[in-house]
Amino acid sequence: MIGIPVGTARLDAAWRGAIDPLTADSPVNWAEPFNGTRSEARLKAQFHEPILADASADLVPGAPAKNAAAGDNEDPEISPAAMAKARKIYEERCASCHGEKGNGDGPGAFAVKPKPRDYTDIDWQKTITDEELAKAIVKGGASVGKSYMMPANYDLRSKPEVAAGLVHIVRSFANQ
Numbered sequence: 140m141i142g143i144p145v146g147t148a149r150l151d152a153a154w155r156g157a158i159d160p161l162t163a164d165s166p167v168n169w170a171e172p173f174n175g176t177r178s179e180a181r182l183k184a185q186f187h188e189p190i191l192a193d194a195s196a197d198l199v200p201g202a203p204a205k206n207a208a209a210g211d212n213e214d215p216e217i218s219p220a221a222m223a224k225a226r227k228i229y230e231e232r233c234a235s236c237h238g239e240k241g242n243g244d245g246p247g248a249f250a251v252k253p254k255p256r257d258y259t260d261i262d263w264q265k266t267i268t269d270e271e272l273a274k275a276i277v278k279g280g281a282s283v284g285k286s287y288m289m290p291a292n293y294d295l296r297s298k299p300e301v302a303a304g305l306v307h308i309v310r311s312f313a314n315q
Contacts, residue, residue, distance in 0.1 A: 217304050225304025232292065233305070241312030251288050258312035272306045273299075 217225075230239075238245040241258030248255050256263065271283050277296055280289030295302045 217300055217307060221298075221300040222304045222307070224298075224301045225308055228292075228295075228301065229305060229308050236289075240315065241309070251286075253286055253288075255289075256285075258309050259315055261313050264310065264313040269303075269306050269310075272309055273302050276305050277302055 234245055235247040236245045236251055236255040237243055237258060238248070238255075243255040243257040245255065258264070275283045275285060275289065277292055279287070279291030281287040282291070292302075295305075
């Protein structure tokens with residue numbers, strides 16, 4: 140049949156007169172209109188996050204909400220297994236831009252504008268809370284008003300102890 144895209148059963152049904160042509164391209168399931176498709180909208184719907192009424196609410200459940208500027212220097216209670224996982228994630232995901240030593244000089248840093256954050260900068264470390272770091276790690280740089288080039292790690296939403304381990308790793312670079 141001419142003019143009917145391959146694989147569009149609803150449009151084909153409209154062509155045959157089985158359904159109303161005006162609704163042929165509308166979703167069958169209004170609750171999940173992108174179900175069964177691989178569209179960007181479906182991906183966004185999959186990672187939809189509710190809007191929090193209180194911006195100061197804990198964004199990563201279980202993550203410590205310390206502030207480096209407040210003088211909180213004690214290490215959070217993180218299990219050795221979670222720290223091992225956090226180190227592995229840093230090596231696999233973060234070090235490519237932020238570098239193995241946190242200097243912002245990883246092999247992928249040349250392609251990123253603005254340049255990745257230098258975690259060894261003590262002045263910067265004093266200006267950001269652990270809560271903001273955890274939010275940037277889990278939800279991406281754009282979630283805290285930074286570069287959209289830093290990707291989100293949505294898989295860490297269900298692993299707050301690992302996210303806290305990554306925050307601890309970022310904080311540890313200031314001591315080098």
